[in-house]
Amino acid sequence: MLMRFDTKIAILVRDDLASWQKLNVACFLSGGLVGANPILAGEPYVDASGQVYGPLVRQPILVFSASAEELRNSLRRALERGLRPSLYTKELFATGNDVDNRAAVAGVATEALDLAGLGLHGERKEIDKATKGLSLHS
DSSP states (O other): OOOOOSEEEEEEEETTSOHHHHHHHHHHHHHHHHHHOGGGBOOOEEOTTOOEEOOOBSSOEEEEEEOHHHHHHHHHHHHHTTOOOEEEEGGGGGOOSHHHHHHHHHTSOGGGOOEEEEEEEEEHHHHHHHTTTOEEOO
16 A cells, blocks of 8 residues: 655765765665654564564655755755754764764855755645756665
8 A cells, every 4th residue: 555645755975976875865865864863763673573673764765966066955845844854964974983073064055065965854845846847866
């Protein structure tokens, strides 16, 4: 049974990153969205032998490819709509912990952020407007 959710999750990944960087960005952003919105976590899984596994995100995640300019535009549109994006900047590839990550972001004004990716969760129409013109990652 296909379920239609009132909300949408979108991960936007910069198109000129190395493959390992794209995967890293997508994972960090997904985790950030679940941390900020615990309702996104589903229930634990249990197999027929009774083995319990961790939960997954409860709804599909759309992954988009975006240029640096498209990321800036999507961030602007998301903020204009009152969304609270998770972000990953290129500087974070050189840091090794959350404290240094937050310090790297804190030292840069919004319009100067060198975005590597964005994570968005919100009402479907607001996410659609923030991601307008982007193509799904292939």
